[in-house]
Amino acid sequence: MVESITSEGDGHEAEPVHDLVESGGTVWARRTATGTHTRSGKPIRMTVIDICRFENGKLVEH
Known part of the structure; x- marks a missing residue:
């Protein structure tokens, strides 16, 4: 289950x-997501809280 929460496509x-x-x-899962801002091309980093109901x-609600 944690794999599906931490994987991004x-x-x-x-x-x-x-x-x-x-x-x-x-x-409830707290993690940090990283990526690249679409317009500026600058790296971004943010704290993410996922709440999933099974x-x-x-998984029936995310």
């Missing part, structure tokens, strides 16, 4: 998950 890269909390069917082992 749009040219941006996600660093390892810093914090991961699970409660019931909900998972039902019957499947």
Whole structure:
């Protein structure tokens, strides 16, 4: 499950998950994403919080 949270397919890269909390069917993950600003071409870095809800082992809300 963590692999799907940390993988990006749009040219941006996600660093390892810093914090991961699970409660019931909900998972919160804090990570840092890096990439390149489309217009300026400058590198960007931001903290990202992903909140995912699962039902019957499947992602139903992100």
